[in-house]
Amino acid sequence: MTGTTLPVGASAATTSWEELVTSALLGTDRRTPPADVMASGQDAPVALLDAAALHTLRRRAGLLPARAAALPEPAPEDHRRELPEPARRRLSQLLADRSAPAGTGGRRGTTPDLTELLPQWLTAANDHGYRAPAASLPALLDAARGRNDLRPHALAFAGPRGLWLARFNPDWKFALRGASGGAVLPGVQDSDAVRQLWEQGLFAERVALLAAVRARDANAARALLGTTWPTERAEDRLMFLDSLRAGLSDLDEPFLEEALSDRSRNVRATAAELLSALPNSALAARMAARAATCVSLDRAGGPTGPTVIVEAPHECDADMQRDGVSPTPPSGRGERSWWLGQLVEASPLSIWPERLGGHTPEEIVTLPVLDDWTDELHAAWCRAAVRQRDARWARALLGPPAVSPAAGPGASSLAERAKLLGTLPVAERASWVAEFIAAHGLSEAFQLLGVCAVPWSGPLGRAVVDALDIARDGGSYPWSFSGVMGLAERCLDPAEAPHLEILTATPDEAEGASPGAGGYWSEAFQRLVSTLRLRAAMMSELAGAPGPQAPDERSSPAQAPAPVDTTPAED
Template sequence: MEKSTTPPTTVVLPTTAPTSAVPTATVPTPAGPTADGSWNWGLWEELVTSALLGTDRRPPAGLAGTAAGGLPGALLDAAALHTVRRRAGLRPGPAAPPPDPAPEDPRRPLPPAARRRLDQLLAGRATPSPAGRRGAAPDLAELLPQWLALANERGYKAPAAGLPALLDAARARTDLRPQALRLAGPRGLWLARLNPEWRFALRGAGAGGSLPAPGDREAVRALWDEGLFAERVALLSAVRAEDPAAGLALLASTWSAERAEDRLMFVDSLRSGLSAADEQFLEAALGDRSRNVRATAAELLSALPASAFAGRMAARAITCVGLDRTAESPTIIVEAPHECDTAMQRDGLVASPPAGRGERSWWLGQLVEAAPLSCWPLRFRGRGPEEIVALPVADDWRDELHAAWCRAAVRQRDAAWSRALLGSPATPPATGPGTASLAERAQLLSTLPPGERARWVASFIAAHGLSEAFQLLGVCEVPWAEPLGGAVIDALDIAREAGSYPWSFSGVMGLAERCLAPEAARRLESLTARPDEAEDTSPGAGGYWSEAFQRLVSTLRLRTAMRAELLDVEPSPDSAEGQLSAPPSP
C-alpha cells in the first residue's frame, strides 16, 4: 500500500491504547505535525540511523533531553509510537483493475483419486525416521516427476486449486518445470503473471500450450518477432520438429540481428531434424564472430558424414592416422598435426589446449573426433570397427585415439563403432577397448537400442557388481527391462548377504525405486526381513537393508497405485492405495 503524498495534518490514535505504553518523557519532540501542518516523516529515518549506529554514537535529535542511561529504551518507545503514527497516516491506494479472466483449458480433469495423490505428492517428502535414516516410507518428492510424466501422457490438466502448490514446486526444482508447466497449462501461465515469484514460468519453453501451432505462419512470425528469448527458442524447436526447412528459414530471417549468446542457442536448436539441407547455413556459421557458435556449427556439420566439412576433416585425419607399413604385424601409427592453421581454426578447432594437455595431442583429438567414422574402414584396408579398435597403436597414442573415436561415435550416433569401443561387458574397463571412463561408456551405450543397452549393463553388473555401474544405469530405458532389473536385484541381494556397508548402495537403491518395473515388488518381498548378522558384518547393517528393501517394495507398489489412479481403474491388491506411511519396523 502506497503512502499518501499529502499526509493528514492530525492523527488520532485509538482510544483503547493504554496511555502508559509510551512514557511522555521519552516522546521525541519532533514527532508530530510541524508548524506548517505537514507531518514530520523524516523522524523515522533518524530513528533507524540511531539504531544502526548506536545511541552513544548518534543520539536522535528528538531524544536529546532524555537521560543517557535510558536512550536505548527511549528509542524503542519512540519507534513504537512512530510506527502507529505512520500506519494511521496511510491512505488506501487506488483499486487495481481486475485481471483478465483465466483462459479455458479444454483438457480433461484428473480423476478424484489422482487429484488427492497430487496433493500428497506436492506436500513433499515423507517424514524422516529417527537418527537421520530415511525410513521405510516412499520418498514422495522423488515420485513427483514420474507422476507428472504419467499425467501429461494421459492428457490431464491440473486442478485449479492445486496450481499454486504446483508452481511453487516447479520454482523450487528446475527438473520439474517442463512437466509441471505442461500440466499447469494456460491457467498456470495466467496465474504466474500475477505473482513475481512465478515469473520463471513465463520464461519457460513455451509451456502450457502458449506456443502457436507450427502451421500457423502468422502467429509463428509474430511470436518470433516479439516473443521472449526462451519462447523463441521453444518456438524454433517446435517448428523444426514439424517442418525443418521452415524452422531454418525462420532462423535465417533474423540471424544477422541476433545477439551472440542467442545465436548459440538458436544454432544448437538445429540438432532437431538436422539434415543436409542445413549444411549451407552451418557452413556460413563457421565464420561467425562468436567462437562458441563456430564450435557448435562445426559439431553439427561433423554429424553430417556427406558434408563438405566432414570431407575436409576426413582428409586431415587420415594423414595423421594410418597403418605402419614397416611393422611385422598390422599396427596403427599416429603422426599428430604440427600446427593448427587458420583453415583448421575456421573449421572449429581450438588452437590453445587446456592446462596439462599437449598441443599436438589436443589438435589430433579434435580432428579425429570431427572426421566421419566411415573414412576409417577405407583407411585400414576394409577392416570393420571391431578389427580397427583391436589393432595395436604405436607410441602410446592408443588412449588418445580411442577416446577421440568414442566422441565421434557418440556425436555421429554410430552403434557399430559404439559396440566395438565398448567391447565385452565382462572385460574389466581398464583392460578393454575404447575407454575406461564410465562416463564415456555411458555415452556410448546411449547410441545402442534400448534392449541391447539393458542386456549389456546387466552383463556388466553380473561381472563387476553395482559399484561401477551407477552411471551406466542412468542411461537405460525406464522401467528397466529384463534382465537388467533382475541383475540389479541379484547384486543388491549379494551385497546384503556379504555384509557390505548398506549406505554404499544408497544411490543405486534410490535409482531402483524410480526405475525398477513395479512388478518386481513380489520378488523383493523376501528381502524385506531382517537377516541374521554375522560377526564380520557392519553393525546394524541387517536392519538398514531390511528397511531399505521395505521402502523399495512400498515405492514400487505406490507407483502401481499411481498408474491405476491416472488410468482411473481399480488398483490391484498388491498396489496398496495408502502406501504413504512406513510399514512397521522389523
C-alpha cells in the same frame, strides 16, 4: 489501511472525523476538541473518546463495498480429463511432502521418499492427459519453482490455468519465461504473425518460435533465422544456432558453412560441431582427409600382427581453425595430441574400415596402436560415435560387458560409457548393463543405470537386485549403495515387488559383517518394496483401473530429461 478502501457511510454528526483525529494526535491540551463534542460537559479527553467511539461505530456499521477493480480475464478452458479421485489424493500427498528434506545416504528409514516420486507421477499424469486439479496449482507451481528438473512436467500438467495463475504471483514468473509459454505462439503457418513475433518478440518467445517452426518445417526455420542473422547479438546467435540441432540435415550445411566465418568464436565452434555430425558435409570430408594422414595401418606390423601407426599433426593451421579445431590445448595436454583428438572426433567413422586395411569396427578397436596412442585414438572414436550416433561403433568401443573396464577398448571413463550406451537401442542398453552388473557389481553401475529406460527390463532389474543381495551378504552397509538403491526405488519394475519381499527380513548377523548391517539392509529393502508398491498404486490410480495393471511400456530415461528452461531456481 482499509479505512479508505471501504468508503465511509453518510455521517450525521456535525463534527468531522478528521477534526477528532487531529485533536487526538496533538492532544486535547493543545487542541481542544470541537465545541459540539465538548457540549456534553465531560472532560475534554473523555468527551473526545465518547465522540470517537460513536464515529467509529457509525463508520463500521455504515461500511459500503468498494468499487470493483477490472475483472481478470477468465482462465482459458482446459479440456483435459479430470483426475480420478484416488490419484488426486495421491497428488496432494506428494505435494505435501515436497519440502521435506531429501534423504541422501545415511539412514533413510523404511518409508518411501515421496519427493522422488513426483516427477514420475507428473510424467504419467501428462501421458494420460489429465488436468491438474485447480486447488493443487499453487503447490505445483511452488514445487516447480524450487526444482528445475520438475518444471517441464509440472508446467505441462498445470496447463493453461497454471499459466493464467502464474501471471498474478511474482514468485511464479519462471512459468511465463519458460519455452512452454507456447500458449501465446502464433500458428506456424501464419507467416505474418510468425514474422512479427520473430522481429519484435522477447528472446525466450523467439527461441520457442524458432523451435516450433523448425519442428514443422526445417527450411522455413532456417530462412527465418537468415532474415535477421547478421544483426543478432553473438550470444543470441549461439542459442539460435543451437536450435538447428533438432532435425539437423544436409540441407543445413550451406548455412552452417557460412557460420564457420562468424565473428564469434563460440558460434564458429558450434557450427563446426554441427557440420561434423553431417558425414556428407564438406567439413566432414576436409576433416577426414586431415585425419587420414595422421592414422594409418602397418600391415606387417610387429609380433602381434597389423599395427595402427599414429602421426599427430605438427601444426594447427588457419584452415583447421576455421573448421573448428581449437589450437590451444587445456593445460597439461600436449598440443599435437589435442589436435589429433579433434580431427578424429570430427571425421566420419565410415572412413576408417577402408583406411585401416578393410577391417571391421570390431576388429579395428582391437588392433594394437603404436607408441601409446591407443587411449587418445579410442577416446576420439568414442566421441565421434556419440556425435554421429553410430551404434555399431559404440557397440565395438564398449566391448563385451563382462570384460573389465580397464581391459576393454578405449572407453575408460564411466561417463563416456554411459554416452556410448545412449546410442544403442533401448533393449540392448538394458541387457548390456545387466551383464555388466552381473560381472562387476554395482560400484560403477550408477551412471550406466541412469541411461536405461524406466521401468527397468526384467533381466536388468534382476541383475540389480541380485547384486544388492550379494552386497548385503558381503557384509557392507546399505548406504554405500544408496545411489543405486534410490534409482532402484524409482526405476525397478513394480511387478518385482513380490520377489523382493523375502529380502526384507532381518538376517542373522554373519561372521565378519559390519555390526547391525543386517537390520539396515532389511530396512532398505522394506523401503524399496514399499516404494515399488506405492508406484504400482500410483500408476493404477492414474490408469483408473481396478487392481494393479501391467507396467506400461514407456521408456523415459531414469534421470529426468534436461529441463527446457535452464535458468536457476530463484530463492
